[in-house]
Amino acid sequence: xxxxxxxxxxxxxxxxxxxxxxxxxxxxxxxxxxxxxxxxxxxxxxxxxxxxxxxxxxxxxxxxxxxxxxxxxxxxxxxxxxxxxxxxxxxxxxxxxxxxxxxxxxxxxxxxxxxxxxxxxxxxxxxxxxxxxxxxxxxxxxxxxxxxxxxxxxxxxxxxxxxxxxxxxxxxxxxxxxxxxxxxxxxxxxxxxxxxxxxxxxxxxxxxxxxxxxxxxxxxxxxxxxxxxxxxxxxxxxxxxxxxxxxxxxxxxxxxxxxxxxxxxxxxxxxxxxxxxxxxxxxxxxxxxxxxxxxxxxxxxxxxxxxxxxxxxxxxxxxxxxxxxxxxxxxxxxxxxxxxxxxxxxxxxxxxxxxxxxxxxxxxxxxxxxxxxxxxxxxxxxxxxxxxxxxxxxxxxxxxxxxxxxxxxxxxxxxxxxxxxxxxxxxxx
Numbered sequence: 001x002x003x004x005x006x007x008x009x010x011x012x013x014x015x016x017x018x019x020x021x022x023x024x025x026x027x028x029x030x031x032x033x034x035x036x037x038x039x040x041x042x043x044x045x046x047x048x049x050x051x052x053x054x055x056x057x058x059x060x061x062x063x064x065x066x067x068x069x070x071x072x073x074x075x076x077x078x079x080x081x082x083x084x085x086x087x088x089x090x091x092x093x094x095x096x097x098x099x100x101x102x103x104x105x106x107x108x109x110x111x112x113x114x115x116x117x118x119x120x121x122x123x124x125x126x127x128x129x130x131x132x133x134x135x136x137x138x139x140x141x142x143x144x145x146x147x148x149x150x151x152x153x154x155x156x157x158x159x160x161x162x163x164x165x166x167x168x169x170x171x172x173x174x175x176x177x178x179x180x181x182x183x184x185x186x187x188x189x190x191x192x193x194x195x196x197x198x199x200x201x202x203x204x205x206x207x208x209x210x211x212x213x214x215x216x217x218x219x220x221x222x223x224x225x226x227x228x229x230x231x232x233x234x235x236x237x238x239x240x241x242x243x244x245x246x247x248x249x250x251x252x253x254x255x256x257x258x259x260x261x262x263x264x265x266x267x268x269x270x271x272x273x274x275x276x277x278x279x280x281x282x283x284x285x286x287x288x289x290x291x292x293x294x295x296x297x298x299x300x301x302x303x304x305x306x307x308x309x310x311x312x313x314x315x316x317x318x319x320x321x322x323x324x325x326x327x328x329x330x331x332x333x334x335x336x337x338x339x340x341x342x343x344x345x346x347x348x349x350x351x352x353x354x355x356x357x358x359x360x361x362x363x364x365x366x367x368x369x370x371x372x373x374x375x376x377x378x379x380x381x382x383x384x385x386x387x388x389x390x391x392x393x394x395x396x397x398x399x400x401x402x403x404x405x406x407x408x409x410x411x412x413x414x415x416x417x418x419x420x421x422x423x424x425x426x427x428x429x
Contacts, residue, residue, distance in 0.1 A: 006054045008061040009086035019172035021282040024319040025142045035113035036141035041101040064279045065168045066143040071115040092124035101134040108138045145283040152279045167274035188317035196329040203341045210403040215377040218399040220415045224364035226395035228426035231356040242305040249290040251417035259293035266344040267315035286315035297425045340382035347387045358427040
């Protein structure tokens, strides 16, 4: 292996507290004990040179302040960010005899990141007999969420030289300390406090015999559910976000018996002024109360849509202040308030590719696949469900499940329940 040192310089520098989206990501990094890498492996076009890749890496760090950011960890719970105006980073060149792309990807992914000493991006290339074949790039979720990563990919494809859009994290942090930012945070905390004081304390009924390895992941792929969701969105003119969250809530209520369902949806916050196309981590965990038991599906859908609008309004907040509030209300109530139920739709809208009929949905049902995998994670006391964006003609759900909260059998019933509810709602006359 060899390295090429890439120098860079860009506009903007300074030190401040973390912006709320960054802090939300940092708290998740600490909770999961992972640097939360995003990225992967990319085949390279014939003729690509080391200079080409070095220039791409230089472009990224010169353009985006988040990639020129390190942390001051004097207080690990509330670190500060330092944005540098210039610096250097190593680009790795790995011979194919030493590693293949997947091996390099795994090494990058599994090697902890020193947020105080390292830039939040790793890039390397695979070389075989003098020819570059693949590039491996990973960056931390602390630097960018999925939307920010998409903006970055779009801009690097054209090497845009337009000034970066919107408020960078240093400016976000300044706004958050302004009177307007403090009003937003105070309103959110008031809403959260009222919610935490009235909801049931428990989200799950627990599992009587948790698995020897308590934390599992599920990969659920359903062509029928994709067709059903497309048909329902067409019939109701409702967006897929609200529809998928409705399916989630009804299925979870049927498995746990707990109503209203309390869930923390991941909210992009990109509708807020100055955040639309910023490369940063702006996604935060909202708090949503969904009263959907014993009502017709379309009524549940309307209720969820209304509740999510409130959740999105207050999702932009200081997450450390939310945690403190949760502990305070738990002490007041004399019981721990559990809100460890998360939902993230990464798929976006789902459009029908032609007419969807009940017969077509029924024909797709046997192709549903569910696979469970044990993890080496420590107990998390949580359930986290994601709608993924990479399953072709199927709707793919991934779930991280701690069996101290919900058994594998209940987890399967929940996933298959989402599918069954979607199919039933799609096939109404």
